[in-house]
Amino acid sequence: MEIELIIFDFDGVLVDSEYIAAQILAQQFTKYGVDISLPTTLNRYVGISYSRLHQWVSDEIGSHSATDFLKETENLTIDAHQQKLRATDHIKPTLKKIQQQTCIATNSPAEILQHKINITKMDDFFSQEKIFHGSMVKNPKPAPDLFLHAASAHKIQANKCLVIEDSVIGVHAAKSANMTVLGYTGASHCLNNQVHEADLQKAGAHHIFNDMRELQSIIEKLENE
Template identity: 30%
Template sequence: MTPDLVLFDCDGVLVDSEAVTNRIIQENLAARGLSLPLEQIVTLFVGGTMAGVRDTAHSMGATLESNWLDLIYGEMFAGLAAQCEVIPGVSNVLDHLDHAHIPYAVCSNGPHAKMDITLTACGLKERFDGRIYSREDVPAPKPAPDVYLYAAKLANIAPARCVVIEDSPTGAKAGKAAGMRTFGYVAETDPTRLAPICDALFDDMAKLPKLLHLPHAAVAQS
């Protein structure tokens, strides 16, 4: 089935931001008494919220300031503005969707301020203009389905006609809870973490147009 709406997660799906943010989180927490290997940072925190990072890190013994969220976001925003890059192949996928006249949006657990930095740095902000949604816009973050249902409602498209593109178990659970087909992007994610949740997995954005069953004419034009 060709979808009527494609909903992308942001970090790790559209923008290559997670390596930067994971390193910043690792160094920040180590300076506050909690040293964790990078693999554990990924397992514990990728796909969640920074408030969740704060709560988990505190429970594990980190000594965090009352304004830690402001401090870590400041570090992250500076790092992302300098280093964030677009995921290879994303622009081509969006070209395919445009040719097929299929709308798309971004739905993230991150705040709008962070997406403003990453999407702008990667040259994607204008392509998603007016269709950038955050957990700040809804009652509950992923793995709750709220942000995906919100995007579908605004587009007036039934959830069953939407496809979600995710790279984390947290986000994939949100897509499935929304009643949407969910495809897992596993270029940097252990496929075994997403396979039990997603309807399909792919490791290269070049494979996504075919996975979405886009009309052949649309693919040929790109």
């Protein structure tokens, strides 16, 4: 396989943020009288676009309260990020070793994404033109549009892109874009790794790994296939 561009999802791949956000979301649901467990919240939340999150919240508490709910949740999450958010273990040394072009493609809203990038100093590795978020396309993940937009911006064919994803939604998007995708299960939101691995494999992930130190060798093996 010829790999010219490696596309990283952001939350749960480059930064360990999904568990933080899902905890707060579950607490908010409880505050608003909705009984949803943390594992259920994680299962539904990981990889979701903002529009789908808004619809989910509206279905649970009513559309009249959804905007306030999400604004409160966003503010609480930003506060939590300031205290707890970290880059994924071993990701920065791994990024330094990668020879191919790299970029980010995420459903995370632009303003919140930038906040997380600033905290984790991911801007040391990704300039603004290397960051693609869901609002840049009409249909974010699980549609292929965002990945295809990132590839097009680099003038690289989809079949020469490798995607790193932690969610079933993201894997579906990459497969729909005709891209090879790896499933990453090393972040803290993967409460049951075997189940999560099976879900990613079923969705079409080419390979599953849980340690970013493995990524370079996986890339090299793919290039020799």
